[in-house]
Amino acid sequence: MYDKYRSHLIRELGQELIDASNINIRTIASKIEEIGFSCLTCGKCCRCIFGDNRVLLTPLEIQVIANRTGNIVHEIATPATPDDPEITNLIDTGGRIHTFGWMLVRKNNGDCNFIESADISNRCRIYDVRPMLCRTYPFYIQDMELHTSECEGLGQEITPEESLKIARDVIDRYVAEIGDTIALYEKFEGFDASLESVVITTSPADGKRHVTYIVHDSEGSHKAIVELNGGTNFID
Numbered sequence: 750m751y752d753k754y755r756s757h758l759i760r761e762l763g764q765e766l767i768d769a770s771n772i773n774i775r776t777i778a779s780k781i782e783e784i785g786f787s788c789l790t791c792g793k794c795c796r797c798i799f800g801d802n803r804v805l806l807t808p809l810e811i812q813v814i815a816n817r818t819g820n821i822v823h824e825i826a827t828p829a830t831p832d833d834p835e836i837t838n839l840i841d842t843g844g845r846i847h848t849f850g851w852m853l854v855r856k857n858n859g860d861c862n863f864i865e866s867a868d869i870s871n872r873c874r875i876y877d878v879r880p881m882l883c884r885t886y887p888f889y890i891q892d893m894e895l896h897t898s899e900c901e902g903l904g905q906e907i908t909p910e911e912s913l914k915i916a917r918d919v920i921d922r923y924v925a926e927i928g929d930t931i932a933l934y935e936k937f938e939g940f941d942a943s944l945e946s947v948v949i950t951t952s953p954a955d956g957k958r959h960v961t962y963i964v965h966d967s968e969g970s971h972k973a974i975v976e977l978n979g980g981t982n983f984i985d
């Protein structure tokens with residue numbers, strides 16, 4: 750039953766991938782030009798100012814950032830979940846939380862881990878290797894339509910050349926995200942769900958509390974032990 754449903758989803762996404770690959774770049778570029786955009790480097794999208802500033806990213810993007818910065822994976826990414834680990838119904842019989850994909854680690858104040866401190870600047874410390882989501886912000890494509898997120902720079906003048914460049918990036922991102930989701934479904938092996946609660950462990954050494962996640966992504970499944978209330982993640 751599950752395999753049939755999975756095959757159905759993969760087939761649907763396969764069709765969406767073909768459609769996405771055929772999106773007319775000039776149509777998207779002219780929409781972007783009509784909307785207008787110039788980044789004012791206010792930093793609001795990277796900080797916890799617009800509310801949800803989670804940056805979802807693929808395993809490949811994590812690797813690129815790791816290569817560039819020398820950071821290890823758990824310093825870059827954490828399981829893509831709501832902030833409160835109790836808010837989930839994807840718990841297995843071992844009390845572990847199952848999630849799909851990764852997001853950039855944030856500081857305790859909610860700002861992205863890679864933005865400079867507010868009293869220094871709004872500079873991104875990994876600008877040249879920042880994830881696709883950041884590169885295309887505030888634009889994204891969903892169900893073949895161009896959308897925008899909250900942004901101070903919308904409505905600003907933009908050149909046709911710049912619109913074309915953003916259009917190319919936003920289409921590439923859409924195609925890459927669909928491809929990544931297909932690979933995730935192909936690798937996903939399911940798990941035994943439970944109605945029990947999440948198991949929280951306490952370290953005898955320092956009293957810190959942890960939960961265990963199983964993160965499913967386009968490369969398979971990974972265990973991540975995450976400290977409650979922010980802090981260190983340990984990822985297998």
Ligand code: SF4
Pocket residue numbers: 787788789790791792793794795886887899900901902903
């Ligand atoms: S919110 Fe918009 S203008 Fe401000 S930094 Fe982000 S992209 Fe630039």
Ligand code: SF4
Pocket residue numbers: 794795804853861862863864872873874875876879880883
């Ligand atoms: S990676 Fe850079 S651009 Fe993206 S949210 Fe973090 S600081 Fe902002």
